[in-house]
Amino acid sequence: MLNDETVAITGVTGFIGKHIADNLLARGFRVRALTRTLRQHSPENLTWVRGALEDKASLAELVSTADYVVHCAGQVRGHSEEIFVDSNVTGSLNLMQAALENKRCRRFLFMSSLAARHPDLSWYAKSKRTAEQKLDALAAPSPVTLGIFRPTAVYGPGDKEMKPLFDWMLRGILPRLGDSDAKLSFLHVSDLAEAVGQWLVSEQPPARPCELCDGDAAGYNWQRVRDIGEKVRNGRVRLVGVPLPVLKLLADISVLSCRLAGKEPMLTRSKIHELTHQNWSASNNGLCEEINWFPRISLEHALRERLF
Ligand SMILES: NC(=O)c1ccc[n+]([C@@H]2O[C@H](COP(=O)([O-])OP(=O)(O)OC[C@H]3O[C@@H](n4cnc5c(N)ncnc54)[C@H](OP(=O)(O)O)[C@@H]3O)[C@@H](O)[C@H]2O)c1
Numbered sequence: 001m002l003n004d005e006t007v008a009i010t011g012v013t014g015f016i017g018k019h020i021a022d023n024l025l026a027r028g029f030r031v032r033a034l035t036r037t038l039r040q041h042s043p044e045n046l047t048w049v050r051g052a053l054e055d056k057a058s059l060a061e062l063v064s065t066a067d068y069v070v071h072c073a074g075q076v077r078g079h080s081e082e083i084f085v086d087s088n089v090t091g092s093l094n095l096m097q098a099a100l101e102n103k104r105c106r107r108f109l110f111m112s113s114l115a116a117r118h119p120d121l122s123w124y125a126k127s128k129r130t131a132e133q134k135l136d137a138l139a140a141p142s143p144v145t146l147g148i149f150r151p152t153a154v155y156g157p158g159d160k161e162m163k164p165l166f167d168w169m170l171r172g173i174l175p176r177l178g179d180s181d182a183k184l185s186f187l188h189v190s191d192l193a194e195a196v197g198q199w200l201v202s203e204q205p206p207a208r209p210c211e212l213c214d215g216d217a218a219g220y221n222w223q224r225v226r227d228i229g230e231k232v233r234n235g236r237v238r239l240v241g242v243p244l245p246v247l248k249l250l251a252d253i254s255v256l257s258c259r260l261a262g263k264e265p266m267l268t269r270s271k272i273h274e275l276t277h278q279n280w281s282a283s284n285n286g287l288c289e290e291i292n293w294f295p296r297i298s299l300e301h302a303l304r305e306r307l308f
Contacts, residue, residue, distance in 0.1 A: 003028040008063045010034045011072030015158045023193035053091025059098035069099045072111040077264040084127035092131045096138050109147040122274040148209040152282040155308050156189030169229040176222045176241045178276035184220040185213040185282040188297035198293040213282035214295045232303045
């Protein structure tokens with residue numbers, strides 16, 4: 001069933017964006033998706049638009065027939081602050097400008113991050129918070145409703161960052177980054193994609209920054225994750241703390257080897273502050289009722305059913 005409305009999405013070639021596109025296509029939306037690389041095949045009702053966040057002409061084309069924009073593209077790896085600012089701040093503003101100029105777009109959803117709650121922790125966190133503030137200033141005087149999602153750590157099929165941790169745990173070893181009593185939270189990618197869909201179709205979507213997590217009432221810490229791992233594998237899981245100097249050394253090696261390979265590193269000294277932060281608990285805080293969205297996949301269920 002086609003609902004005759006079009007959503008322009010960025011980041012569809014990445015982990016989360018793909019799940020969002022699938023969710024919106026299943027709801028009957030037409031999708032226009034930004035891609036930096038040539039794409040030969042596309043599912044029905046999805047049109048690839050070749051371009052990038054730095055290329056304003058391609059963004060104008062992307063949003064040309066869009067009723068909504070879901071901005072999920074983002075720089076998540078980088079060896080300098082500038083790399084995050086260029087993509088996450090300037091790129092996001094370029095996209096909002098294109099959406100404002102098309103005079104058709106009614107809603108713009110920005111995929112920020114829980115990290116934006118603590119902008120001093122890392123270059124990434126700061127770039128997300130700055131983007132939120134600048135997008136808000138651009139959208140406020142316009143008819144476009146801006147939504148800001150701050151998901152916690154997202155995992156699921158296609159993820160490359162959390163998967164190794166879960167794989168190790170199900171083999172019996174859980175590397176612990178940061179203090180043993182640090183608070184953690186998680187969100188399965190299909191629940192996040194469903195929240196995006198619900199935000200788009202809800203009558204009055206919240207315009208404030210919204211945290212998103214799986215809503216687990218007890219919350220998580222490393223011991224609880226280990227306990228879940230032990231239940232799922234029906235055997236012992238050893239929690240092994242990674243000392244800070246070792247993390248720093250790993251970060252330096254990662255930066256160097258990525259430079260040699262011409263890639264951007266995920267693990268940097270800047271990122272370590274984020275990874276070892278004490279409190280990554282999150283709250284859906286009213287969002288569930290407001291958009292009629294209720295996360296369904298707990299970490300235990302996902303691990304048991306290998307939904308990652
Ligand atoms: N994964 C998480 O746990 C998590 C948690 C909270 C928030 N988020 C946010 O969710 C979004 C998606 O994250 P992800 O985990 O799916 O990352 P990902 O797999 O690395 O995907 C990033 C996407 O953004 C695109 N992109 C990056 N820079 C771009 C640019 N300058 N122009 C056009 N496209 C660009 C990438 O395109 P290419 O394929 O061409 O590289 C890719 O499609 C990001 O904004 C991230 O900050 C993620």
